[in-house]
Amino acid sequence: MEGAFEAHGTNGTITGTGLAGRALVETTNGEVELSLTRVTDDGVTVDTTNGGVTVTLPRDAKGRISARVTNGGIDYDGLEITTSDKSRRRLDGTIGGGGGMVRLTTTNGGIELHGR
Numbered sequence: 259m260e261g262a263f264e265a266h267g268t269n270g271t272i273t274g275t276g277l278a279g280r281a282l283v284e285t286t287n288g289e290v291e292l293s294l295t296r297v298t299d300d301g302v303t304v305d306t307t308n309g310g311v312t313v314t315l316p317r318d319a320k321g322r323i324s325a326r327v328t329n330g331g332i333d334y335d336g337l338e339i340t341t342s343d344k345s346r347r348r349l350d351g352t353i354g355g356g357g358g359m360v361r362l363t364t365t366n367g368g369i370e371l372h373g374r
């Protein structure tokens with residue numbers, strides 16, 4: 259899907275596949291699963307209260323990552339992330355030299371970033 263993707267929810271999973279453009283996802287009780295074909299300058303923002311966040315990016319994507327959890331952890335695989343700040347609950351870094359911002363936040367849940 260080219261262009262902007264916006265989704266808001268209260269209970270349940272939000273899934274977006276094949277996204278290329280700005281993405282804004284907010285939910286209270288639910289998982290968020292996004293698969294991007296590229297990261298654009300408009301960036302990606304995901305905010306959930308009770309649920310995990312899973313984002314899949316192309317291995318050659320260019321972007322900046324900012325991930326935050328309160329109760330949970332942050333894991334990533336298949337991506338070369340140059341980290342500027344990394345702990346169990348916080349991750350800041352760049353992939354592919356930088357680009358659009360990928361901002362991921364959850365209170366109760368984990369964050370997973372995958373490269374494909």
